[in-house]
Amino acid sequence: MCRRSSAAHGVEWARVADEAGLDVFGVGEHHREDFAVSSPQVVLAAAAAQTTRIRLTSTVTVLSSADPVRVFEDFATLDLISGGRAELTAGRGAYLESFPLFGQPLDRYDEYFEDRLELLLRIRDQNPVTWSGTTRAPLEEAGGWPRPFQPALPVWLAVGGTPSSAVRAGALGLPLYLAILGDPQRFAPLAELYRRSAAEAGRSPGRIGVTSHFYVEATSQGARDTFYPHYSSYIGQNMPRAGRLDRASFDSWAGPRGALFAGSTAEIVDKILWEHETLGHTRFLAEVGLGGLSQADTLRSIELLATEVLPAVRSALHLDAPLSQDKAGKGRS
Template identity: 50%
Template sequence: MSFELGALTFGELTADLNTRTAPSPRQRVLDTIEQAVLADQVGLDVFAVGEHHRSDFVASAPHMLLSAIAARTQNIRLTSGVTVLGSEDPVRVFENFATLDLISSGRAEIIVGRGSYSESFPLFGHDLEDYADLFREKLDALLAIRATNPVTWKGGAFTTALLKADIAPRPLGQLPIWVGVGGTLASAVRTGSLGLPMALALLLGPIDQFTRSVEMYREAGAAAGHSQDDLRVSINAHGYVGSTSQGARNTMFPYFQIGMRENNHQRGAGFNIPRPAFDAQATQRGGLLVGSTQEIIDKLMTYHELYGTNRAIFQMGFGGLPQREHLASIERLGVEVAPVIRRETASRAGRSK
């Protein structure tokens, strides 16, 4: 299988550095669609929209944005990044993304996760103390719904029992479901045991911090009888592709710093990342995917060597990066980075056989 590259947005509504005016929700929706259309045109493989339920984000319903994108694109796969499954109804999640799959001619995916932002749980009447149990039970329900129709599901503490329930529409094929994992070993093991592809979320930290998680994921998958071809691994990380190394860092840093402070998990109460720490994360040993085309290629190959990654998704624009720079990064990723990464990973796969 070829290596896939993509872009992820949360649709932040962050005030501009200079004007101190935030874009309107309508403008950010239009910006997001424009980003996805360009990603499709330059040959990227996947476009993801993250789910957040706060007024400084526009994407509380990613499947709706992705449906608008589906009507404007031809080839790119469309996924959530992530669907906060613990606070969702798994029946409705399946229906929404199956509908997206029909609209997009079979290009829909879901990345489900516990969610690192917690505002959706009290909003929809869930207790954060049940955070992990909610996700486990609802993922089991979602997989049962995907597997057969009509579906019988035993139900549990957080899901309604289903008796020969007819859940429609059905997607064109099997709807891909990835699991977003933040690095906890238990999550990686369970994902491997289920034979599901794993999307690793690397915010900040050393590039090799998930080595043990990936090892245990693949060991658990093999022990459960799953093919290694089914055990795909994606790295999802903040990034920006610039024309030069220093230019990329200078462009991304001030916006990323604002995003970490203003749009992070607790609104306006995030943490400040100083420039030296940011620059350290931009080196070949740090997690950020920021730099020149060649630096990005080198780091993606390092990720591939460390984890056997099959996919990398760049979260671009965090903190309100201007649309012009956002689009330029998407274009470089598709035109300059993607062909080289696909060629290099294919060549190495051929030599290993």
């Protein structure tokens, strides 16, 4: 698939997700040949023009290698364009390509993230802002414009499994995303650490969201037969140290207690509810379109998530407010 088609397909995912009744659409930031999107805010602005209700978020913005002032202004602009539907997820990213690309030393990896997160939150909450740090020039009574449509731009923190990151999110009172790769139960201590850190800082804990690789069909066998070759290719390309993903391992990952959501609508519902009991999250982000999966299969999976999975989860949890929500898969070239 060409890069143009891949990026355009992502915008169509947002339109279909919005029309089908899902609650949030997200796009990740990558600086690699095998991913189509390096600027989530640009793609989300295109999605804003074709949607009316769905929330629009980055998943994630690689804040360590971005200027927080520019990030804030871009997402504030997106918020104005969309009528108050923008969110931002700050993270370190799953890959390191952005550091040499933007001339930043890897040995200051943690310093860059902490410094720039502080500035992002400062400019979100104060205007004008005075700030000094160690990774960019200081600001003195500087204005950050435009201001968003919402009173405060929502900022989430993404955590891949590092306890200190969960502590940071809790202490700052920011909502948390857990990227579920591996045994979902190992993330339960991180969720508890997050809640405890918020309490110790005198804050109410924010929402917890989880992100998981996802594909659903009417039957389990059909879903796994369709998705396996694509997902195996995805793992081989993005996680080469894991080696070749054989079918037995794939089926194990997609089992009732595995991290991979690939199966029938009933299986997906049961797994979301089990993870909710384990982690207590209130947002589920389905990462779709992986491994060159066809546009037709991806759109059908999004529609099933909206029309069959989401209503069943809400009914089981006696919820009127959103729980299960859709996330765009990372655009493929």
